[in-house]
Amino acid sequence: MDNSEFQLVKMALNLRRKRQWIKLCSVFLVAVVLCSLKYAGVLIFRRSRYIAREGSDVSIRSPTLRFSSENGGTGRYLVREAGHVWPKPRQQVSTADVFVLRRGTFNFTYAPGSQHCEILDLAFERYTEIIFSIGEAATSRRCDADTTCPRELNVLVVSIKEPCEGASPHLDSKENYELTVSREGVKLKADSVWGALRGLETFSQLIYRGEHDLYTVNRTDIQDFPRFPHRGVLLDTSRHFVPVKYILQNLDAMAFNKFNVFHWHIVDDPSFPYESVTFPELSKKGAFHPDTHVYTQKDVRTILEYARLRGIRVMPEFDTPGHTLSWRHGQPGLLTTCYTKSGKHRGAFNPVHEDTYQFMGKLLKELKDVFPDQLVHLGGDEVNFNCWNNHTDIAKFMEKQGFHYYAKLQSYYIQRMIQIVESLGKESAVWEDVICSGSNNDPSFHCQPEGSVPKNTVIQVWKRGNWAGKMAQVTQRGLRTILSACWYLDLISLGEDWPPYYRCDPHAFSGTKAQKDLVLGGEACLWGEFVDWTNLLSRLWPRASVIAERLWSSEDTTDMDDASVRLGEHRCRMVRRGIPAQPLHPSACPFVPV
């Protein structure tokens, strides 16, 4: 039934261009019937502009596009569709032999003996839509019956070993898969459902509009697995509120790039949009608006489920003790009184009040139940020590504890947070500030000795100044780390700026193999000062794609010319799928929106 709905709305949108009056009228007649069914409670419509099905999966709607005819073009600067995969698989052998696929006859199914689950069932539907929505021109035309007619493939058979019903992705998820496209059909094998999802994405990218506008795929063998287990994108929903549907669309884009972590920097100084069950006043008084500019528990569940179905973990960040101005409205007494000369509040949490720890204990307990991921990001960056000055209670406490520096006090605070998180059975991620000093771009720095934080703490390195040195020191202390220093995508400039992001390698520091093994991966960060739903997707993509490839593909995937061509194709592929990824240089995708 939902599929009928989808067709219906799609047609309603296309009708003006196509002038398919007969079709239109039939559709409207069908619509009347569907409406009647609705009254009988048979159909489910959702509020999103996306087409939703019962359950929480939501598929994006591709834009309406007009495709360039296959041979009519001059071809100058026109991006060529060739079925290159982004990020590049570990091992791929493709030949010139081609097969074709047709909408309606091509199916996905499970191999005998494979595990089954809803995650894959939904992925089959999603990828059917993605594969067969590459524009009108690429019709499901039958190949003319002549001798050169490519063989038609009818099915992709998936085989997975691990049970997957109700599964959630985690840091140790197996994402390896094997994909074979041959005369015998398409076979996808994976240990886990997460590998199968990656394989389906790869398969969808192999298909291109070939001769006669047929859905074409080359004979291919792929063996693939990720280089790093933590491949993330950070969005900041405090500096600007990002409506749920744009977060979902971004999760789609992430899946198209095999990213597997959404680092949700959900609250910060400007606003507190998370609607807490335990402390509802936090968003009631700290959000830009308590009704419209908040993430309700239902919104959060929608985002978590949408991510889970795509094999994406959601790592929430509740940054303290700094970056907490918006908290003070709903929870008075948390912050020290600290103002700038012009009277603007700039306080941080008061780390000597026992109330602060009790409050955070309750909040973290709630978060443990809301967010299933093993990692909770505690922030800990950019604490303004001046705000701990001139407070008698703080001075007394430090004297009692024998602390001579505010860094010690900060350390004390974060240690206790980490303990709370540990007591809840979770692990903590923190920004580098928690163990390393030194301002941004400052090559001199000092990281605290081993044991300053528990071994299972993850350190996110973000300052550009000598990030390699910090990665070395952090891993020397046996701590796991995530790199973001070279991947701050909120920084923009004229021109094709992706090569430095592509060149940056999280292993590019001096250290042993054991140290390198402690690098979990990295994250593209899109801070929200100048980004909201109007420009988020176009600014992030395809710039984040090169980071996706660095984190997935083999270390020696460094050919810039090759990357440039594939990235151009991948950018157009994302645009075709509804992501307004910005252009890389003067050129044209082989279609225009109508």
Next chain:
Amino acid sequence: MDNSEFQLVKMALNLRRKRQWIKLCSVFLVAVVLCSLKYAGVLIFRRSRYIAREGSDVSIRSPTLRFSSENGGTGRYLVREAGHVWPKPRQQVSTADVFVLRRGTFNFTYAPGSQHCEILDLAFERYTEIIFSIGEAATSRRCDADTTCPRELNVLVVSIKEPCEGASPHLDSKENYELTVSREGVKLKADSVWGALRGLETFSQLIYRGEHDLYTVNRTDIQDFPRFPHRGVLLDTSRHFVPVKYILQNLDAMAFNKFNVFHWHIVDDPSFPYESVTFPELSKKGAFHPDTHVYTQKDVRTILEYARLRGIRVMPEFDTPGHTLSWRHGQPGLLTTCYTKSGKHRGAFNPVHEDTYQFMGKLLKELKDVFPDQLVHLGGDEVNFNCWNNHTDIAKFMEKQGFHYYAKLQSYYIQRMIQIVESLGKESAVWEDVICSGSNNDPSFHCQPEGSVPKNTVIQVWKRGNWAGKMAQVTQRGLRTILSACWYLDLISLGEDWPPYYRCDPHAFSGTKAQKDLVLGGEACLWGEFVDWTNLLSRLWPRASVIAERLWSSEDTTDMDDASVRLGEHRCRMVRRGIPAQPLHPSACPFVPV
């Protein structure tokens, strides 16, 4: 009938959110009826996603938004709607007295004795839609009948003096208007229809969601007129093809900012998307794709008419003799043979072939008929003189003419182009290169003496190096000028970058009043290397808005704090109207898209 269609599609799109099942089914039933009517040829559907009416006017569809309730918010960082007008009117007196408007009862009409025309009829419809589409929350609720209930205004009466039926805007258009909002109603007086359009825009901006979510307007008197007659936005449709609907949407945004010139840099090196009647091969072989990536004559007419109805001139630019690589495919022999070391063509027109002039004569004749504006932009920038080297025919010609420098040859070429344009009864605009030498950011330069180009030529100053000095020299030679040097909006960087654009004043050079009077205005330029439909609108707006104010408002409108507040409101207003204008700094509009 078209209006019924509009409602129909709007509902089809909203239905998922609103769950208005009853309405939905009725609509579909109506649809079946409409379909039948269609078969009888009664209804006109258009291919654009915009809802079109017969004739060429097309209104944009506002996004579906959820508004923050009036008093529920914390108000922190939430942009306040206050009915500030952007660009700031010359004279405005507003009081605290407020009136309210209601959809359905508020109308636009002509004063007795006023001229009538379709331009205004359509503007009345458009502004009804704009004013009363500021979100669901702002319903057309009746004010409760109590003593403090604001008086309701029912009509805006327009009076214009000049006949306007079939009129087109031109450089001397009168855009002055007077607007009065008082107990006696709303009165708008203007000399011409163009002033009336500006006044309607102003009126629409005065209205905000006031107490009880009512459409509210303060008692106001405005006398307004522009500082400069030429206030333009340049779009480049060669480096990336920009589909018609995005050009139209940008024309809307321009009208919201009282811009009145669309400088259409339509062709350049990468592609030739203009479908010429006389030389169809130019786009057939020079466009990214001859079917999908072209502007047909019909497309051009759509754009011209959409612009005309908003009082926006369209100044086409066909840049020669450089920037013409894409021309060579459809018109062989135009360019000199000139290659880079790596074999890339980089030629310019060969200015010594008589064929070149005959070809350009025919093309310019066509353009004269297609584009009604008095100004034709001939380009003339960045000619690569190396491409005139080592050509025997060029060397011979120069010897014969007694030219010692290539600049002389360039001058010869452009002079002849200007003569052709003059012979067609039009005037030419050219880039500064035509009369001034000196590379970008080079403070040393030299402009040719008076008489180098005819007095009616307009010089567009674009190089940042000492633009003020160039403006002085150009106007000293009695030539009119347009400033763009400080307004290249394709240049981007992190942060709130509008203040320098706002500070830049086209009169900020040493010169007499007569010289200053030769400054026609300026243009925001958005070159297309890294811009296409995915990011054009968000990158251009609201950054171009500050240039709009500089060109419209009085010279002393320089208060940055005041501008910042009004610009924030104006940005949200544009977003509300469907323009994805990017955010200025951490904050929130009082609504979210759903």
